[in-house]
Amino acid sequence: MSTPPSRRKLITAGLSTLAGASGLAVAARIAHHYGLIPPDHGGLYGIGETLTYAGQRLLMSGRSMAREFNRSDISKAPVVNGRPPEVEAYERQLTAGFTDWRLSIDGMVGRPRDFSIADLRQYPARTQITHLACEEGWSFIAEWTGVPLAHVLNLVGVLPQAKYVVYFSMDPGWWDSIDMSDALHPQTLLTYGMNGQELPKGHGAPLRLRVPRQLGYKSVKYITRLTLTDDLKRFGKGLGSAPPEFGYSWYAGI
Ligand SMILES: Nc1nc2c(c(=O)[nH]1)N[C@H]1C(S)=C(S)[C@@H](COP(=O)(O)O)O[C@H]1N2
């Protein structure tokens, strides 16, 4: 990490001081002004979540890289979590080799459109060997191939007021969101390949968003739609994603 500890200490101490009994409202106002409040903050009492997110954003400027590993580090038997979407449309798509699969992008973009998997494969690809860590304690290392989300966002033209990318899966109940800092990060990939093969069914075929700087649950599988927004309140229970509805953090930085 490039930031000297003194700066980290300073910021943490500063935020905590501001967050002291009398300064709580001031801290909240300042944090809000600088876009440092995560959508699932529990009002002023969600100060823990806010400090984690604000601390990361201030210290890392959103540009730190997740560690990349060597081929020899790739896990022999990566864990599959959950089951492929139990919807008829998924089985049909699988049988058809995902030729009809589309990723649609809408919301605060200049040119909303759909992308086929073949479209996505035409763009400059990135391959990276990263760690996927589940909040339950298990993890694995795999090689992922895809197109940086930033590339595709540039094609559709993100409007300046957009603050978040919300992503939806064909898997019922699975949706999440990231801020623009993570969305434009070079390691955030629309992933269609894994360990030199097509992305397997269990790991999200044909398309998953890999967000390697956050816990595994942010890497949603079977994604079909992205929408750009400046307000997460309109989605689900307004907490930014499905996991906070079950007690997990919206921001799951590692
Ligand atoms: N659609 C969908 N995406 C998902 C899940 C899921 O069950 N369905 N599980 C999440 C969780 S909790 C983790 S830890 C990772 C696991 O990825 P894997 O199945 O490739 O191991 O996927 C995440 N994305």
Ligand SMILES: [Mo]
């Ligand atoms: Mo997980």
